[in-house]
Amino acid sequence: MSTIRAALARVANSLTTPGPGMPAADLLVAPRTAEELAAVLEQATISGLKVLIWGGGTHQGLGYPLAPDLIVSVANLNRIVAWEPEDLTLVAEPGVAVAELETLLASKGQTALLPEVPGHGTLGGTLAAGLSGYRRGRYGPTRDRILEVTLVTGDGRIVKAGGRVVKNVTGYDLPRLVVGSLGSLGVIVSACLKLWPTPEAVATVIVDDSDRAALVYRPLAVLASPTKTQIYLGGTPAEVDDQARHLGGERVDELVWPPPLPGPLHWSLRIPPAQGAEAIGRLPSACAYLHQVTVGEIAVATETIEGMAAVRSWAESVGGRLVLTAGTVDGFDRWGTPPQGLDLQRRLIAGFDPARVLNPGRLPGRI
Amino acid sequence: MIDELRRALSEERVLDTPLARHLYAKDAGVYRGDASVVVLPLTTGEVVDVVKIAARHQVPLVARGAGTGLAAGAVPLEGGIVLSTTRMNQIGDVDPINRTAWVGPGVINLDLSRAVSHLGLHFAPDPSSQAACTIGGNVANNSGGPHCLSEGSTVNHVLALEMVLADGSVVTVGSPAPDPIGLDVRGVVVGSEGTLAIVTAALVKLTTNPPDVRTLLASFSRVADAAATVSGIIAAGVVPAALEMMDQKITQACENFIHAGLPTDAAAILLAEVVGETAAVDAEADLIKSIAVEQQARSVMLAADEAERALLWRARKSAFGAVAQIAPNYYLHDTVVPRTRLVDTLERIYEVGDRYGLTMMNVFHAGDGNLHPLMIFDAGEPGMIDRVTAASDELVKACVEAGGALSGEHGIGREKRDLMPLLFSPIDLDAQARIKEAFDPDGLFNPGKILPRGARCFDTGGGLPDGAWV
Numbered sequence: 001m002s003t004i005r006a007a008l009a010r011v012a013n014s015l016t017t018p019g020p021g022m023p024a025a026d027l028l029v030a031p032r033t034a035e036e037l038a039a040v041l042e043q044a045t046i047s048g049l050k051v052l053i054w055g056g057g058t059h060q061g062l063g064y065p066l067a068p069d070l071i072v073s074v075a076n077l078n079r080i081v082a083w084e085p086e087d088l089t090l091v092a093e094p095g096v097a098v099a100e101l102e103t104l105l106a107s108k109g110q111t112a113l114l115p116e117v118p119g120h121g122t123l124g125g126t127l128a129a130g131l132s133g134y135r136r137g138r139y140g141p142t143r144d145r146i147l148e149v150t151l152v153t154g155d156g157r158i159v160k161a162g163g164r165v166v167k168n169v170t171g172y173d174l175p176r177l178v179v180g181s182l183g184s185l186g187v188i189v190s191a192c193l194k195l196w197p198t199p200e201a202v203a204t205v206i207v208d209d210s211d212r213a214a215l216v217y218r219p220l221a222v223l224a225s226p227t228k229t230q231i232y233l234g235g236t237p238a239e240v241d242d243q244a245r246h247l248g249g250e251r252v253d254e255l256v257w258p259p260p261l262p263g264p265l266h267w268s269l270r271i272p273p274a275q276g277a278e279a280i281g282r283l284p285s286a287c288a289y290l291h292q293v294t295v296g297e298i299a300v301a302t303e304t305i306e307g308m309a310a311v312r313s314w315a316e317s318v319g320g321r322l323v324l325t326a327g328t329v330d331g332f333d334r335w336g337t338p339p340q341g342l343d344l345q346r347r348l349i350a351g352f353d354p355a356r357v358l359n360p361g362r363l364p365g366r367i
Numbered sequence: 368m369i370d371e372l373r374r375a376l377s378e379e380r381v382l383d384t385p386l387a388r389h390l391y392a393k394d395a396g397v398y399r400g401d402a403s404v405v406v407l408p409l410t411t412g413e414v415v416d417v418v419k420i421a422a423r424h425q426v427p428l429v430a431r432g433a434g435t436g437l438a439a440g441a442v443p444l445e446g447g448i449v450l451s452t453t454r455m456n457q458i459g460d461v462d463p464i465n466r467t468a469w470v471g472p473g474v475i476n477l478d479l480s481r482a483v484s485h486l487g488l489h490f491a492p493d494p495s496s497q498a499a500c501t502i503g504g505n506v507a508n509n510s511g512g513p514h515c516l517s518e519g520s521t522v523n524h525v526l527a528l529e530m531v532l533a534d535g536s537v538v539t540v541g542s543p544a545p546d547p548i549g550l551d552v553r554g555v556v557v558g559s560e561g562t563l564a565i566v567t568a569a570l571v572k573l574t575t576n577p578p579d580v581r582t583l584l585a586s587f588s589r590v591a592d593a594a595a596t597v598s599g600i601i602a603a604g605v606v607p608a609a610l611e612m613m614d615q616k617i618t619q620a621c622e623n624f625i626h627a628g629l630p631t632d633a634a635a636i637l638l639a640e641v642v643g644e645t646a647a648v649d650a651e652a653d654l655i656k657s658i659a660v661e662q663q664a665r666s667v668m669l670a671a672d673e674a675e676r677a678l679l680w681r682a683r684k685s686a687f688g689a690v691a692q693i694a695p696n697y698y699l700h701d702t703v704v705p706r707t708r709l710v711d712t713l714e715r716i717y718e719v720g721d722r723y724g725l726t727m728m729n730v731f732h733a734g735d736g737n738l739h740p741l742m743i744f745d746a747g748e749p750g751m752i753d754r755v756t757a758a759s760d761e762l763v764k765a766c767v768e769a770g771g772a773l774s775g776e777h778g779i780g781r782e783k784r785d786l787m788p789l790l791f792s793p794i795d796l797d798a799q800a801r802i803k804e805a806f807d808p809d810g811l812f813n814p815g816k817i818l819p820r821g822a823r824c825f826d827t828g829g830g831l832p833d834g835a836w837v
Binding site for chain 1 (some may be wrong): 555649
């Protein structure tokens with residue numbers, strides 16, 4: 001281990017204090033450039049190390065746990081590389097904080113539509129975990145907006161794919177494959193995203209009944225909790241006024257996103273959107289939830305796993321999934337039934353991470 | 368092998384007559400291949416049989432929808448079996464609340480929209496070839512169309528795929544529910560031009576017809592003014608449903624063909640469309656009009672009703688067909704540049720045309736920088752093909768230099784395969800070749816497309832200098 005440590009020290013910066021929430025590991029690096037990271041991962045492959053990739057540490061509960069040998073933090077890869085407001089594209093490094101990024105974009109009336117309540121979340125982590133904001137209700141998930149990606153593969157190659165244009169069919173869509181891959185294909189060192197302008201006027205309307213949302217053409221989001229439904233509107237002032245009037249209810253002239261759910265167990269229940277009402281009916285009685293009505297995704301918080309096996313079994317029967325996203329439990333699989341084509345997924349990953357060093361074993365199927 | 372195919376499918380759906388082999392050896396582009404046999408399966412099971420037979424004989428397998436592609440994606444350049452999906456044209460039950468349906472790869476794009484229009488729905492990707500092209504082809508090319516500016520291209524409208532892999536196994540990837548777990552294999556198969564798997568069914572996402580729409584036609588004396596209007600619209604925070612530009616020559620061609628009342632004396636015209644609730648579209652249409660006027664538009668006309676709107680779109684979508692009337696030969700290009708580089712790229716395109724003595728016309732998806740320069744010529748003229756080839760090369764390179772990519776929607780196919788190194792390093796191409804290898808280790812699915820020869824060349828990790836030949 002000391003030779004490995006020496007080799008890593010030669011090529012990369014080391015953090016002296018681990019970040020908040022980081023697990024114990026023998027080695028911890030925070031490379032400053034893609035080349036430094038490549039040298040680190042090349043060494044990790046040679047030495048067969050298990051590597052945990054760390055952004056903001058907000059979603060490390062996704063997937064099966066890992067006891068890492070080496071933690072690679074992207075904290076020092078945190079530059080905004082290029083923002084072209086006139087072209088509605090942005091290129092940034094993985095360590096950029098989502099909150100800061102969105103504040104910057106808002107200064108010119110633009111947004112990357114990343115999660116609205118990101119905490120310490122980073123751009124790289126958001127992409128690797130496949131997270132989307134609530135405004136996906138209108139604009140679609142994050143994976144629909146990734147244009148180009150540069151990765152450092154498990155064995156230290158620097159690979160670029162895609163392009164910095166909003167419309168592109170030039171080779172395989174590796175950028176899309178990377179979203180939600182939990183780092184298994186490589187550490188993202190640069191990503192180009194398609195931006196959208198922010199609406200001229202916005203409003204949050206609170207109603208009792210989530211069915212009222214059907215009165216509005218393409219709300220930004222519709223979030224239902226046990227006691228109320230919040231409908232998020234965006235558009236021209238006349239349009240927003242019209243829609244708010246139609247809906248009735250209490251209106252606030254800004255987008256007020258709900259606070260995070262309590263714990264300790266967090267779940268993501270994913271079903272075809274039309275099955276939403278039935279899904280809510282099947283949840284255990286004492287739980288908190290936030291239902292993205294037009295999307296078919298329900299964030300659920302419970303104290304225990306009681307009743308959740310039945311929810312999972314039903315969700316899978318309608319083509320969905322119940323995923324445990326935070327909290328530790330024994331004897332309850334975090335992902336549920338793996339997807340089809342696991343052998344194919346293994347082969348894909350092997351082409352990028354032959355020694356399987358990057359977040360190994362965290363994805364469904366434990367690949 | 369042909370007997371095995373006949374036993375697996377049927378006599379009449381395995382064609383090896385010289386005529387069939389000739390017809391299926393070409394798409395709508397310039398390359399011609401060589402088909403040993405053409406098969407027309409009806410079911411996923413039959414596709415599995417064909418894949419296994421091809422594998423047993425180690426023969427290439429090229430899937431084909433309607434053959435409207437322009438990049439030779441469906442052309443059997445290395446021989447083998449052409450698998451036509453046109454008989455797999457069933458539209459399954461439409462789920463009107465989830466707005467989804469499983470459809471066969473042979474379903475024609477426009478037929479799908481027509482089949483669901485009574486539910487107030489349509490399929491958003493609308494390439495100009497939509498009256499002929501198939502959903503399978505749309506999946507293979509990640510097809511776009513004018514309305515993908517705000518809606519995105521095919522990959523944003525396909526939730527799941529059933530496909531046959533090279534080993535004959537059938538997998539369904541993706542899901543009717545959001546955020547399927549595991550790698551987004553669906554996302555990489557869309558746009559893979561038939562080189563990774565044979566898609567036998569697609570779960571399409573249908574789009575609600577918008578409550579209202581406004582379509583504007585603005586004409587300009589200078590192309591730069593039209594392009595400045597496009598930039599102005601984006602800068603004002605409006606993302607129209609469609610934003611198309613046509614130059615004078617193409618406008619004249621379309622007008623002669625369709626007679627939609629297009630202004631044929633304008634240097635450029637802009638066709639803009641906004642959708643949404645009435646209050647929104649009125650406000651956005653007013654904004655677009657005022658931006659156009661600010662940029663010296665000679666006229667701005669608002670389509671008065673659905674009939675006028677439909678006529679404008681017919682005129683736009685007939686561009687390719689209209690040109691066929693004018694010249695014996697034409698080459699429709701597909702390039703994409705950042706929107707901010709539209710004007711100078713256009714100038715370079717005209718300049719290249721002048722220098723090579725070729726007539727250049729331009730129609731394009733201005734909103735997303737996807738240009739379709741159209742070269743018209745007479746191939747019979749001595750030396751003309753060489754000039755067209757050289758000019759095309761320069762044109763593509765100019766777009767890449769402007770920060771663009773090789774293709775906005777037609778795909779790489781064979782047409783741009785050998786230009787991939789303009790954008791990607793040997794390590795980048797090797798990584799793409801590894802994706803191909805993971806799906807199709809024997810390389811039988813549509814060989815010779817997308818990636819140039821020798822793309823798969825590195826066995827070791829980093830530390831190799833760029834361009835090193837291992």
